[in-house]
Amino acid sequence: NSLPQLEKVNISEDGTKLKMETQNPKKLINTRRLRVGVIGMPNVGKSTLVNAMINKQVMATSTRIDTTVKNSLGILTDGEVQIEFEDSPGIFNKSKSKRFHGKIKGKDFPSSCFAESDLCMVVVDLSMKRTTNGFLDPEVLVELIKHRHIPSILVINKIDKVKNRSKIYPLIPQLTGGFVNGVDCRPQSNKVPAKPIELPPVKAEFLYRNEEKMLRQMRSCRGWPYFKDVFVISALRGWETDRLRNYLNREAKNGNWNYPCDSVTTESSYDIIRDIVRSALLDNLPYEIPYHTEVVISEWRKKDNGLLDLQFDLVCQKYAHARLMNQNMTTILYSAKTRIETLLNCETELVLVPYLK
CATH class of the missing domain: 3.30.300.20 (K homology (KH) domain)
Structure with a gap:
């Protein structure tokens, strides 16, 4: 039950950057890269997951909501592959944000997180009641609808907080609308047609003008039937994170790296x-x-x-x-x-x- 050991980094001579120690890095020819946007509701473990993926504690984490207040980039370089993880604040809508400090925080950050992403990683928390009831949050569904052209995967986090793990896997057909990568994942005994998600026009002005209406409609929808894959992990304990990291390595496409091999983040x-x-x-x-x-x-x-x-x-x-x-x-x-x-x-x-x- 011990926590995974994270690698340590060094501070640059001028004190402004964090970097890894590298000894005579080889010049690589066939490099590949992937940019992953990480979204989810507040306090589901997005920053902890990014730290686990890059194996360094560069994203601040706490037990309270609103620890992450802006998008931050974590960088993992593994052999010929460089993966950029864009961590984002928890998704708020106007009605919910009024309960927290009288400010609207994080409303626009998830959308900007999609701007350059090749893949969207949706993180949900198994300790939250809505997740255990088999529902994705409507705010998450709205973001997925607005950016449906970007492939997405579902990461079910915090399995270490669940005592009876036999209840976890029956949730997957509900959170995915019964389909993963186009394959029906519902049990044979429960082939009841799922309520389809009505996809509105892709026009940006329509989506943003009708966001509140879409939120109300999404409350009755369970899951997103267009996820490419599903991962059940504990980011804090490091359980099953290697499987997720290997999947992302395979998804990387040919292309030049955006950052040096010793970079761990773009934040100062x-x-x-x-x-x-x-x-x-x-x-x-x-x-x-x-x-x-x-x-x-x-x-x-x-x-x-x-x-x-x-x-x-x-x-x-x-x-x-x-x-x-x-x-x-x-x-x-x-x-x-x-x-x-x-x-x-x-x-x-x-x-x-x-x-x-």
Whole structure:
């Protein structure tokens, strides 16, 4: 039951990029590449899955929703194949987003995630009631309809949270509308015709103008009958992730790589470390405090002995928030420092200073 060991990365000389150690990389001729857009509802484990796929902890994760606030790219280079994973925030619609901090977050990011993708990876959470009832979320179905020209696969995540795993596989015919890659996957004893999804015109203006109407219609639909394949995994534990990675390797097409072989992400190390600090706040502070706190870097210095000296200002909106941070600072510091050192493979001196805005 131990967690998989993630590879460590090094920080570039100027401190702005993360990279893998490579020794005299060979010049490859027949290179292949694949860009994968990762979408799903909030807190289904998209960032954890991307980390598992590239085997590096570059995407910030926490137990709270809205940890990922913008699209981020993780890069896996394996032999002649380079796979780009575009992680996206959880999908919100207007009515749901009003419940979270009064802001609409992540509404446009999933659509932009599809822009350059060769394959869409839809992630669902087995611990969520709608999934265990055999329904995809209507927001996910609407995104799939809007981008139906892009092949998609279904990733059923968090099997480690399910005690009775015999109930998992009967869900697949429901979540896929009874078809996977055009093949009927329904049990012989249950060949009742599934309610078909009515595909509206492909015109973009029609889709976006009628999105709320489409959401209402999708609530009665169970699954998407156009998935190319289905994978049942635990991204956190690393269960069955190799099978998914091998599938993506086979799906890669001939083409030049977009990034050097030692690249692990396009995000700057500043942004990655800031997101790690923010995720530590999310895991260790109650209520809405982390969502109303701005994390600002005030010092970033790599000493001659290799020690990375970091200081972040935590800009709070209320005095009570700053006081609660100080009370929990030991736990927050330990959580953030451990994650940073695990990622960067170097000792750090981390200082977090709460400020009142």
